[in-house]
Amino acid sequence: MTNDDGDETFHKLVTVIAQTFRPDASTAIGPATTSTDILGWNSLSHTILIMNVEEAFGIELPFDEIAGLANVGDLAALVRRVRAT
């Protein structure tokens, strides 16, 4: 896991996650955060999150990879990779 401090992609992604699920203020979102850590992040709302991420970054994420993401760090890495291509 890379250190995401100061990473623009990561911070923007955290904002999108927070806007999508509106977790309470004490829920810290970091690279190791999983969907189980944020209540309301289920398989249906995951699809909405992906739509919101794609819209925020102006990208399209490959389907085969969005289903198997382990945590927020994985999602950030995927977004970075897609943005770089």
Added chain:
Amino acid sequence: MVLAKTFRSPWRTIPERVRQLAEIGPGNEFCTFVSRGEEVAISFGELYRHSRAYAATYAALGIEPGDIVIVMLEHSRHLFSSYLGAMLAGAIPAFMPFPSPKQRADLFWADHQALFARIEPRLLVTYTPNDITARAALGSALPVLIAGDEIFAAGESATALPGFTRLTGDIACLQHSSGTTALKKGVPLTHAAIAGHLDAYTRAIELRPGDRIVSWLPLYHDMGFVACFLTALLTGIPLVALDPFEWVMKPHILFDAIERHRGTLCWLPNFAFAHLANAVRPNRHWDLSSMRAYINCSEPCKPATFERFRSRFAPDGVRSEQLAVCYAMAENVFGVTQTAIGREPAVRQLAEADAPSRTLASCGRPLVGVTVEIRGPAGTPLADGIVGEIFVRGPFLFRGYDRLPAETEHKLHGEWYASGDLGFFSDGELYVTGRVDDMLILNGRNYYAHEIEAIVDSLEGLLPGRTIAIGIDDERSGATVVVILAECRSGAPVTRISQEANALVMNRLGLSIHALVPLAPGSLIKTTSGKLSRSKNRQLYVDGAL
């Protein structure tokens, strides 16, 4: 009206019927199997050949007539042949859900051990790597077979298949309830009950040549299993089968399939209408004019969700008269009532004490041969417009749960089944209003509030016995979600407790909780008998008064 007489060829058992269809038209399409954008057409001839290969494999493994075979597969064309193969071998197959990536394998299998100790299956058909955790947990108690194409090469049994000697009154398969694994209730379905239901239900939906069913529904659920898989298997009306997990991520693949295959019939739980309206990107369009009916079933139909779906996809050809509603339960094979196809379902307003007025959609009239009665607490039938418990009687009603005599006695009263659902009749049509008990219907699956409460109750920081699970309509997603109201000790770490509760419920039930609402001790109110009141506390929560 085109009656379904076309589909009522004389047949006594499912193996016999499938053999008939395979011999009449071996090249006729049974199903278009869709996965990751690739389509494979499966003909009746191929399905029958592959199913016989499975039957031979089962026989070689010592499976005998009457043995229970569990089929636990992801989206795979082996779903069909491994299941049907068990019937050809004279065995009794049962589809069951596989673990989600979020579930812990050890807990998943621990719950299944308790279930399997009761139902005593003889074989588990599954996939790699699920077989590894299954074998580790179950040991030699239950043999495991990995589904794969090499089974198709196994050829056919040299001896006659025992499935052809089964009688029409014999059990063909088991359908299991959803919810807590260890408490799953198996509903045995006879060949005769399936045939009787098929006749009645295909009449209700006016099934006709040229129809095509499009489905993303899992087969371990009665709607995917009976309305889609069995209807296609036994009538020869083709099925387009999509991957449920792929559909959740890419809901538009349903419209892709309808457009490409000129689909006419589609069954969806209410949340799926909302998910399509929410998560299909607005910049794409389809020609959906081929559709005869989108049938809302398995969850209470919400007219507002229906309307949102209709208006969102009106430019693609969705019209009000294509919307239909079905009231169904595994105990009656599937359908109990169905609205008329081609006519928008009627609606009624329900005014209840201490709650805002609700708009309800009709679930239609009982299927031919089925009787539905609304009864009051004393067991007496109620007049139209009065809410009571829904009782069901009919020629294909089950005769009892598999190895659960107490449950059977509780629910079957002579020839009547006490559904536990509440409703009323108006102009001959049924309206479902809620539940007698604390069952929550979430994403088309049934869970009991007390089971969810028992799972989270022991968490450190919560006051024991002071937790309530309620179902809430989430406006953003359009789905019913579970919210936990919990009295917490002073200073308890609420975020951590919420995360632990979510993980526990996911592991035990495969279900996400939407929110845990921390409350000060003494906040939850009780009924006059001293128990925490789910309905009153739910209302307080909805009103923002907790």
